[in-house]
Amino acid sequence: MICATLDLIANKWAVPIILTLARARAASPAPNGVPPLRFSELSRAIPLITQKELTKQLRALETAGLVGRRVHAAVPPKVEYWLTDLGLSLRPVLDELGKWAAKNGPRLARPNSKQADSARQEAAE
Amino acid sequence: MICATLDLIANKWAVPIILTLARARAASPAPNGVPPLRFSELSRAIPLITQKELTKQLRALETAGLVGRRVHAAVPPKVEYWLTDLGLSLRPVLDELGKWAAKNGPRLARPNSKQADSARQEAAE
DNA sequence: CTGCATCCTAGAAGATACTG
DNA sequence: CAGTATCTTCTAGGATGCAG
Numbered sequence A, B: 001m002i003c004a005t006l007d008l009i010a011n012k013w014a015v016p017i018i019l020t021l022a023r024a025r026a027a028s029p030a031p032n033g034v035p036p037l038r039f040s041e042l043s044r045a046i047p048l049i050t051q052k053e054l055t056k057q058l059r060a061l062e063t064a065g066l067v068g069r070r071v072h073a074a075v076p077p078k079v080e081y082w083l084t085d086l087g088l089s090l091r092p093v094l095d096e097l098g099k100w101a102a103k104n105g106p107r108l109a110r111p112n113s114k115q116a117d118s119a120r121q122e123a124a125e
Numbered sequence C: 001c002t003g004c005a006t007c008c009t010a011g012a013a014g015a016t017a018c019t020g
Numbered sequence D: 001c002a003g004t005a006t007c008t009t010c011t012a013g014g015a016t017g018c019a020g
Helices: A003-011 A013-027 A037-044 A051-064 A091-108 B004-009 B013-029 B039-045 B050-066 B091-107 B116-121
Strands: A067-072 A078-083 B066-073 B078-083
Touching: A003 A013, A003 A091, A003 B004, A003 B013, A003 B091, A003 B116, A013 A037, A013 A051, A013 A078, A013 A091, A013 B004, A037 A051, A037 A078, A037 B013, A067 B078, A091 B004, A091 B091, B004 B013, B004 B050, B013 B039, B013 B050, B013 B078, B039 B050, B039 B078, B050 B066, B078 B091
Parallel strands: none
Antiparallel strands: A067 A078, B066 B078
């Protein structure tokens, strides 16, 4: 079931979204409430993401319980998202991942490229 | 670039393969050489994987430097794989991931309705 | 402002058959 | 034994446009 967790965070935009929300949570000294981000704020904070993807990922993360969502029924619409405690508990995982990536990432020869790797030695015993 | 790392291990069979090789490395007291696994041994250890997928993933992991590969030019063919030190260094990451999954995984409401039928493979904890 | 619906393409992954 | 080679299906993800 470690794969279920991976499926959760391995999507292209899941990590940026989580980190953005985590930053928002850390940036504000909200004592009793978590400072939420609006949809448009998230969209601006992650410029390259599509609205569709942002929506989809937020739904997935919400379903998993990592992200909270509140709709303010008003005009104009206002929907806020925040990282739940469960979502925040992912930080050690992401940090560990980040540590490894920082250390070994630079050396990562692109993994899934179809580049014919010529430098594979065929040891003939 | 944390995403590059994720791309590496987020593939369906990457984790089972790495864990299998890691188990092989831990299981033997090889002092100067790492105990390798043959292609067929890997295939048997991960019964549900396709040959094509096994080959593809091994190539990707090899390119990334996580897995070593040695071909013995002989009949019958014999190709051995082992986890490199770099590959082994991923363990803390996977362990952290596993810890989180063990604690919060049971509560994960299906994120993308991804039926993980490979759960049989993950007795690593 | 939010976010659903629709169409589209590239790549992941499975099944099966064949080869040195 | 250790792979390639096809063929097929499925889904992630991008590009719109429309609606409440």
